[in-house]
Every structure is written in C-alpha cells, then in structure tokens.
Amino acid sequence: MSRGGVVSLRGVELAEIPEETARVVRAVFPKGCLAMRMRDVLGPVFEDVQFEALFPARGRPAVSPARLALVSVLQFAEGLTDRQAAHAVRSRLDWKYALSLELTDTGFDFSVLSEFRARLADDDAGRSVFDAVLAAAGRAGLVKAGKRQRTDATHVLAVTRDLNRLEFVVETLRAALNQIAEVAGDWLVTLATPEWFDRYSARPEDRRFPSRWAARVEHGDQCGADGMTLLEAVWSGAAPPGLRCLPAVEILRQTWVQQFQHVDGVTRWREVKNLPPGLIRLRTPHEPDARTGSKRDVDWSGYKVHLSETCEPDAPHLITHIHTTPAPVADVVVLGDIHAALDERGLLPDEHLVDAGYVDAGQIHHALRDHSVELVGPVQATTVKGQASGNVFDNTRFTVDWDQQRAVCPGGHTSVQWREARSQEGTAVTRVRFAARHCGPCELRTSCTTARTGRNLTLRTQAEHDILRKARVEQDTDHWRRRYAHRAGVEGTISQGVQAFGLRRSRYRGLAKTRLQHHLTGAAINLARLDAYLTGRPLARTRVSPFAALRPAG
Incomplete structure (x- = not known):
C-alpha cells in the first residue's frame, strides 16, 4: 500500500459474513460483544468505493480499505497499537465476524495500518470514516x-515537547545544521566556526543555559547572528543548489523573521510585544503546525x-x-x-x-x-470597563430609534451624530455621539461618561442589538x-x-x-x-x- 502507485483498489464485498465464521463466533459468544453487536446493528458500515479516490486505477490489489477503516476504528476503541490490531485481525473471532473474514484468514502486516492512515491524512479523508459510522447509526434510527x-x-497537547524561547531558536538552528550536513556536509564544514560545534551539537535539553536574564538575551542574540550567517550563506550563489528548499532551512527562515530583527547590521531578539500573533508564530521546528494557546489558567502548545x-x-x-x-x-x-x-x-x-x-x-x-x-x-453583559460593574450606564440604558436614526440618553438628551462604521474586527456597527454641551452640565454625567467631548455609543446592527437585549434578559x-x-x-x-x-x-x-x-x-x-x-x-x-x-x- 505504498504511495508510489504500485497498489490499486479491488472492490471487496463485506455484506455477507462467512457461514462458518458466524457459526463458531455465535457459539463462543452467545451473548455477543461490542464488535459483534456493531456488525449486527450497523451492518458493514464501510464500503471500498468510499475510498477509491485514495488509490490509483492500476497496480496490485490493496488490502480492502473498508476493512482497514473498521480495523482502525476498533483499534482506537480498544486502545491497541498497530501490531496489536493486526494480531487481533489474525486471532480474534469477534473481529473476524465484524470484518467478514474466514476463520483461516491470516490478516495483513501491521505496517499496512500506518500506510492507510497516511492516505487518509494526506487526502483529509478521516471525516469520511467518522461520517460512515454516524450514517450507519442514522440508518438504524439511533441518531436524528x-x-x-x-x-x-x-x-x-502536541506530541513534541515544549520549548522555551531560547531553546526554540537554538533547536531550530541545530535542526537546520543537521539537515544541511546530511546533503552538503563538505560545504557546511567550511562555513561553520569551531564555536558552532560547541553551541549546536547537543540538544537544548542536554545543555545548561545561562540563568541570568541578561546572559540569556546575549546567548539568544548570538544564536540569531549565527542563524543569519547561515541563511545568508545558503542564499548566496556559492551555496550548493537546493539547500534553500530543505524543510528545516525554510523553518529556520520563518523563525528568524518572527524571533529576530536586523537593525543597523546587528541581529537582535525581538521584544515580546513585537512578536507575531500566536496563530502564526512557530513554537518548535519539529511540528510546524503546532501553536501555543491559552484559556483561563491553562496554557498549552x-x-x-x-x-x-x-x-x-x-x-x-x-x-x-x-x-x-x-x-x-x-x-x-x-x-x-x-x-x-x-x-x-x-x-x-x-x-x-x-x-x-x-x-x-x-x-x-x-x-x-x-x-x-x-x-x-x-x-456577556458588556465588555466595556465600568459598564461591567454597573458603575457606568451601558447601551441598554439608552433608547434607540432605528427608523429615525437617533438615540436618547438616560438624561433625556438626543444624539447629535449617527453614522455607519466598521469595528476593529470588520463587522458592521453604528457610531452614535452625544453633544458635549448636553453631557457637560448633566447631573448624571458621573454615571455616564468622563469624555470631554460627550458620550459615545457603539451599536451593533439592529437585529443583533435586539437579540442581545433579549438574551441578557432571558x-x-x-x-x-x-x-x-x-x-x-x-x-x-x-x-x-x-x-x-x-x-x-x-x-x-x-x-x-x-x-x-x-x-x-x-x-x-x-x-x-x-x-x-x-x-x-x-x-x-x-x-x-x-x-x-x-x-x-x-
């Protein structure tokens, strides 16, 4: 089942359970078990035709993907490794029943499972496996x-370990050096200084970094300068062709853009406030998709x-x-x-x-x-400071007339400006302003605004404004x-x-x-x-x- 195109899909019929398999399994499990009940209630669940897009039209026959899909689900249901799942296909009667296999079927090599998952992941076809189980439950009337x-x-949590910022840049440079050494070692040895071997030969967790913050910043700046030297050399005309296309080199380039800045010919660590947002900021060279998240008191990568x-x-x-x-x-x-x-x-x-x-x-x-x-x-009751505690009038205290495009404040004054605008997130809002001449002498001013120019309101669209008022009451x-x-x-x-x-x-x-x-x-x-x-x-x-x-x- 390699991705090289040497295997192809040959449809296998799973609707019928072999007679001898059914007889023996029902004798051994008279009360049934999970795999048997699922087969009896849901039917075959998968068909090979569901996965035909994952396989070429020509080549030697592949193991039935419908069977592999069911094996994968049963594997996850029981927490088995690939070896254990492949052994279960060969040896377990209940699995042979669910898979419509003869009792003498010898199964397949465990590596087929990882290759099948690679096909599913490459084509984002995992959802089709999940949907097939859900659809079978729907046909059985169990979900509507x-x-x-x-x-x-x-x-x-990502499978890779968490790295602090200094460990991250050191490991990123080390990974790039190792990948370049595999394809262009002779060229790299002419570029690397003796200090590079001391700094980047060992993994970050096997080293002891400075404990003082100033020393750590200095170490980071030095790493940034070394990485910039390597990038400049890779992009020079004297570099062997293809180096800049190496995955580790591309991650190094992206990381250095995010973590360092080049000012007056000197490479320096960026201040935290100048780092890119978490949605695009890399956190490890070994898993480029992983990002750092935070929710309440939980931080994770x-x-x-x-x-x-x-x-x-x-x-x-x-x-x-x-x-x-x-x-x-x-x-x-x-x-x-x-x-x-x-x-x-x-x-x-x-x-x-x-x-x-x-x-x-x-x-x-x-x-x-x-x-x-x-x-x-x-x-949320409100997101505006002061309004959340009830110390300042929120939007609900104002009477809004959408047809006349005006609002009336708790003090009885009418707005002097009404205009359509966009919020920072790009959503449609309405900006409403009250005159300073009304707000200044108003006896409710301390409960309304401290702005010298008068109170300003930001309203959502009429539909959303009404929904919000209703929801807060309900x-x-x-x-x-x-x-x-x-x-x-x-x-x-x-x-x-x-x-x-x-x-x-x-x-x-x-x-x-x-x-x-x-x-x-x-x-x-x-x-x-x-x-x-x-x-x-x-x-x-x-x-x-x-x-x-x-x-x-x-």
Missing part, C-alpha cells in the same frame, strides 16, 4: 436531526478539538461533529463551520447548547437566520437556567475522550494527522456509546457531591 445538541472544546453531540434522554448520546484547529483559534470563530458541517450531514439541531466562548449576538443571529438553529448560551430567568443545564453533560464526553481514548494528547505530528486521530477517536466513542445503549448500560452518575448539590440557586 433536530432536538438538542451541545458543543464544547478542550485542549490537545498544540491544538484544540471541538466536540458536538446529541443529548436527548431517550436516545444514545452520539458525537455528531469533530472540529480540530490550531490552539489559538477562538471558539466563536468555528461555530459557523460546525453548523455548516451538521447541515451537510442533515443533522442540524433545533437547539444548540454552548458555553460563553461560542456566543455573541452575531452568532445567535446567523445561526437562526442561516440554519434555523436556536443558539443557547450565556452572553438568561437571568430560572427557565433559561434549567434549559441551559443540559449543556453540562458535554464535559462528561470530554472526560470520556480524555481518560478512555487519549483525546488530549496528539499521537502524531501535524494538524492533518491530529485531525485524523480525532475523527477515529470520535468514531470509536460512538461505537462504545452505541454498545452501552444497546446493552442497557446507564450513563455514569454526576460527580456533584451530595453536599454541593445543596448549594442555593444563584
């Missing part, structure tokens, strides 16, 4: 559109995964969508993509429960307008709190994913392979939950203690 769903996210699931009491709670992003991507940014993906599958909910990170007036408006989804989550009611309480269960799903399936740590390098891991993990969680539902195993009890449950509301 409408009703309620909930979404939350958790952090995912890697990715973020968003899980959406059904949450009706009379049906299994199945994951309907998985969305993996770099760590710094805000939750609110991905909500539109989640709704579009659910719409494509025909699994949009009527009511979508999310936490505050996903909610703003624009998202509530767009979800209802574009997808007929009611977004339920807490909106979320203070007991009815809304009871309704929103159903969102809390998604944290149990994340806990299951982390503790039973290793969701919080990436097994592979790169966003594409991490996304594939999450799709296979989601499919495995769904198999486990379907099995629990079919066997009548109840959901785990809440971890709220009896004493904590006595806490008064509010």
Whole structure:
C-alpha cells in the first residue's frame, strides 16, 4: 500500500459474513460483544468505493480499505497499537465476524495500518470514516436531526515537547545544521566556526543555559547572528543548489523573521510585544503546525478539538461533529463551520447548547437566520470597563430609534451624530455621539461618561442589538437556567475522550494527522456509546457531591 502507485483498489464485498465464521463466533459468544453487536446493528458500515479516490486505477490489489477503516476504528476503541490490531485481525473471532473474514484468514502486516492512515491524512479523508459510522447509526434510527445538541472544546497537547524561547531558536538552528550536513556536509564544514560545534551539537535539553536574564538575551542574540550567517550563506550563489528548499532551512527562515530583527547590521531578539500573533508564530521546528494557546489558567502548545453531540434522554448520546484547529483559534470563530458541517450531514439541531466562548449576538443571529438553529448560551453583559460593574450606564440604558436614526440618553438628551462604521474586527456597527454641551452640565454625567467631548455609543446592527437585549434578559430567568443545564453533560464526553481514548494528547505530528486521530477517536466513542445503549448500560452518575448539590440557586 505504498504511495508510489504500485497498489490499486479491488472492490471487496463485506455484506455477507462467512457461514462458518458466524457459526463458531455465535457459539463462543452467545451473548455477543461490542464488535459483534456493531456488525449486527450497523451492518458493514464501510464500503471500498468510499475510498477509491485514495488509490490509483492500476497496480496490485490493496488490502480492502473498508476493512482497514473498521480495523482502525476498533483499534482506537480498544486502545491497541498497530501490531496489536493486526494480531487481533489474525486471532480474534469477534473481529473476524465484524470484518467478514474466514476463520483461516491470516490478516495483513501491521505496517499496512500506518500506510492507510497516511492516505487518509494526506487526502483529509478521516471525516469520511467518522461520517460512515454516524450514517450507519442514522440508518438504524439511533441518531436524528433536530432536538438538542451541545458543543464544547478542550485542549490537545502536541506530541513534541515544549520549548522555551531560547531553546526554540537554538533547536531550530541545530535542526537546520543537521539537515544541511546530511546533503552538503563538505560545504557546511567550511562555513561553520569551531564555536558552532560547541553551541549546536547537543540538544537544548542536554545543555545548561545561562540563568541570568541578561546572559540569556546575549546567548539568544548570538544564536540569531549565527542563524543569519547561515541563511545568508545558503542564499548566496556559492551555496550548493537546493539547500534553500530543505524543510528545516525554510523553518529556520520563518523563525528568524518572527524571533529576530536586523537593525543597523546587528541581529537582535525581538521584544515580546513585537512578536507575531500566536496563530502564526512557530513554537518548535519539529511540528510546524503546532501553536501555543491559552484559556483561563491553562496554557498549552498544540491544538484544540471541538466536540458536538446529541443529548436527548431517550436516545444514545452520539458525537455528531469533530472540529480540530490550531490552539489559538477562538471558539466563536468555528461555530459557523460546525453548523455548516451538521447541515451537510442533515443533522442540524433545533437547539444548540454552548458555553460563553461560542456566543455573541452575531452568532445567535446567523445561526437562526442561516440554519434555523436556536443558539443557547450565556452572553456577556458588556465588555466595556465600568459598564461591567454597573458603575457606568451601558447601551441598554439608552433608547434607540432605528427608523429615525437617533438615540436618547438616560438624561433625556438626543444624539447629535449617527453614522455607519466598521469595528476593529470588520463587522458592521453604528457610531452614535452625544453633544458635549448636553453631557457637560448633566447631573448624571458621573454615571455616564468622563469624555470631554460627550458620550459615545457603539451599536451593533439592529437585529443583533435586539437579540442581545433579549438574551441578557432571558438568561437571568430560572427557565433559561434549567434549559441551559443540559449543556453540562458535554464535559462528561470530554472526560470520556480524555481518560478512555487519549483525546488530549496528539499521537502524531501535524494538524492533518491530529485531525485524523480525532475523527477515529470520535468514531470509536460512538461505537462504545452505541454498545452501552444497546446493552442497557446507564450513563455514569454526576460527580456533584451530595453536599454541593445543596448549594442555593444563584
């Protein structure tokens, strides 16, 4: 199954289980097991035709990708290595039943699994594996559109170790030197000074860097100068051809642009305030896709995964969508993509429960307008300093007349300016200004503004403004709190994913392979939950203690 085009797809029919396999397996497992129940309830799940785009038209026959997809999901469901999964195909009766294999089938070499995952990752086809399990559950009537769903996210640690800033630049230069040494060692030895071998031969974790901050900055500046020397030499006409195309050299170039500045012929470390934003800033030369994220008191390097699931009491709670992003991507940014993906599958909910990170007036408006989804989550009272504590009048204290394009303040004065504009994020807003001659002598001035030019308001569009006012009133009611309480269960799903399936740590390098891991993990969680539902195993009890449950509301 190498990517060189020497294997091709030959369709294999999985609909029929060999008679002898079925007889023996049912005798050994009279009550069934997970793999058997899933095969009986969901059917074959996968077909080879689903993966035909991953294989060339000519070549020797490949192992059935439909079987490999099911093996991969079962592998993740049981936490097996590739060797263990390949051995299970050869030796386990329940797996042979699920895979429609003869009892005498000898399986395949374990390396086929990693090659199959590489094909899936290269073509971003992991979602098709996840979707196939979900579609099979839909055909069995176990998942439907409408009703309620909930979404939350958790952090995912990159497979590579964290590096501080000094370790990062040293390791980046060391990695570039090592790659150049492999292809142009004779040229490099004429460039490298004796000090380079002392500074960059050992891994950063095997060295002891200066403890004083000034000495560390000096060490970083020296590393920057050495890296600039190497880059200038690589880009010179005397360099061997092809060096600038080496992956490690390109990462070195990008890192030096981000971490250093060249002023008056001297290379210096950038100040922290001059570093690029986290969404584009590299953090390790060995995993260019990983980024550094921060949420409340948690900082991590890697990715973020968003899980959406059904949450009706009379049906299994199945994951309907998985969305993996770099760590710094805000939750609110991905909500539109989640709704579009659910719409494509025909699994949009009527009511979508999310936490505050996903909610703003624009998202509530767009979800209802574009997808007929009611977004339920807490909106911020205000983001303006002083208004959040109630010491300053917020926008809700002003009467807005959209037709006449004017606003009236709590003191009864009418605005003198109304203009359409754009916010820093590029969204449409309305700027409203009140005259200084009215605000100056007003007895409510201390509760309204300290600006000498008078009070200014920034309003969203009329639809979003009205949505925000309504949402802030509703979320203070007991009815809304009871309704929103159903969102809390998604944290149990994340806990299951982390503790039973290793969701919080990436097994592979790169966003594409991490996304594939999450799709296979989601499919495995769904198999486990379907099995629990079919066997009548109840959901785990809440971890709220009896004493904590006595806490008064509010």
